[in-house]
Each structure stands twice: as C-alpha cells, then as structure tokens.
Amino acid sequence: MNPQLGSTLVQFAPLVLIFGIFYWLILRPQQQKQKQLKARLAALKRGDRVVTAGGLLATVAKTRDGSHEIEVDIAPNVRVSVLRDTISAVLAPDAAND
Numbered sequence: 001m002n003p004q005l006g007s008t009l010v011q012f013a014p015l016v017l018i019f020g021i022f023y024w025l026i027l028r029p030q031q032q033k034q035k036q037l038k039a040r041l042a043a044l045k046r047g048d049r050v051v052t053a054g055g056l057l058a059t060v061a062k063t064r065d066g067s068h069e070i071e072v073d074i075a076p077n078v079r080v081s082v083l084r085d086t087i088s089a090v091l092a093p094d095a096a097n098d
Contacts, residue, residue, distance in 0.1 A: 040090040044070060049091040052082055057091075 044050070048060045050072065058072035061079055069081050 037089075041084050041087060044084070044087075044090065050087045051089040051091065053086045053088045058082075 044060055044063050046060055046062065050058050050060060052058060052072075056074050058074045058080075060070055061073045062071040064070070068083050068085065070084060070087075071079050071081050073079050
C-alpha cells in the first residue's frame with residue numbers, strides 16, 4: 001500500500017466521522033419530525049387543534065380528501081381557509097382532569 005494514500009485516508013477520517021455525527025444528531029431527527037408532521041397533517045380531522053405558520057391557534061372545521069385547503073375556526077363565527085402546508089403543529093388534545 002502506498003504510504004501517501006494511507007496518510008490521505010487518515011486525514012479524511014475525522015471529516016467523515018464529523019459528518020456521521022452531524023447526520024445522526026441533527027439531520028436524522030429533523031427528518032423524522034418532518035415525516036411525523038406530514039403524517040399528522042394527512043390525518044387531520046374536524047375538531048383538531050392546530051397552530052398555523054403565522055402563529056394562529058385554530059380548530060379544524062372542515063377537511064377535504066385530496067385537497068390542500070382546510071377550513072379552520074380562529075374565533076367564534078370566524079372561519080378561514082388555510083393550506084395544509086402552512087400548519088406548523090397539530091396540538092394534542094387536553095387530557096381530562098379527574
């Protein structure tokens with residue numbers, strides 16, 4: 001084996017290791033979160049509480065399968081249409097306090 005080739009591999013090994021750590025600690029968890037959010041957006045139903053990208057808290061009033069638009073209530077008697085992609089979070093329902 002060529003000694004120069006061996007030293008080149010030793011020089012690149014830390015870079016490969018840093019990239020691997022970066023992927024497992026930062027990129028992979030972010031990809032999993034995006035996949036979970038996409039699944040939750042596809043499963044939206046009437047009555048779900050959501051947060052829009054603009055920070056509005058809303059309740060889903062109407063969804064249509066195959067459509068990118070949903071209607072949400074942001075206040076009593078105030079219904080607006082938003083795109084599914086603009087929903088940044090689906091809030092978990094509050095647990096009943098016994």
